Amino acid sequence: MIDNARALETTHVPQDLEHREGQIDQLVTDLSPIAHGLSGEHTMIFGPSGTGKTTLAKFVVRKLQEEAFGVRRAYHNCMSGSAETAVLHGLVDDSGLGRHLPQEGVAANRYIECLRESDDHIVAVVDEVDVIDDETTLIGLSDLPNVTLILITINENDFFSDPRFDGRVRSRFNHCEKVCLHKYEQNELEDILWARIEAGLKPGVIDSYVVEYIANMAAGDAREGIILLRRATMRAIDADRTEITVADVDAVETSAREEKRQVHVDSLGTHKRTLYDIIERSGTISSAELKETYKQRVSSPKSRSTRNRYLDALENKYGLITSTGVTKGTVYQST
Missing domain, CATH: 1.10.10.10 (Winged helix-like DNA-binding domain superfamily/Winged helix DNA-binding domain)
Structure with a gap:
């Protein structure tokens, strides 16, 4: 039944992104100067949970890496560590630049220097940026000529109205490039699920009405839809069947939502x-x-x-x- 199990994981970055063409083009434009040895435009991505903000950022950075030499991606989710040193360590570690540095006992400026000294241009993706403890972390990163920031959060107004952020942060990022994502419509989420099915499952294992049922249950949340699809697939395999049914989807609804919850807890x-x-x-x-x-x-x-x-x-x-x-x-x- 399965051709590529990774395609059914929520963390998988697909070869194509469905229904995000305009946002892809916008982010590609923002980062395109990097391919010519220049700095990209700092960009913020906004949108509800499950709209593919993180996937969009990783997809476009991967595209840039395929087209240009000397580009590194650095990713950190601030929910897993929001202090200045935690954010900087996460970025440096993910970029592959600071694996020689211990996680504890390293000053923030050492991480900054590690980024500054890189010959590569670094696209730093800072996820859940609204929970960051020290807003000056963003100023320090944006001052580096070889770092372009992609900041991800849910709501633009909530971010810029936060009293923690002083005038420097607002002036620095209020006029940066902004990409806004909407919640997926039913037909859009069905297309996303079909793309995952075609990449991960053998032909003929699921009917269109089952995919429609999953999309309706997920209510515009791509992450939840993909988890439902994967868990329904696993249930069919465990039962030694070659077709995924609505009954499989119903049976895994509770466990799928618990998995989504546990992913958040673990982060x-x-x-x-x-x-x-x-x-x-x-x-x-x-x-x-x-x-x-x-x-x-x-x-x-x-x-x-x-x-x-x-x-x-x-x-x-x-x-x-x-x-x-x-x-x-x-x-x-x-x-």
């Missing part, structure tokens, strides 16, 4: 994961109790404003928790 950095674990294990917990428990569990607790930003991300970006009440009366619970 959390130390402090975000600690906050989540406390809430998840408590079921329901007050803001005051959460603060005290958190401070007992970590050696260098984050400030209240930073904790609140992390909690907001856990709730509104990933849907891992919910909250009721305001300020000190807030109560958190896991979803």
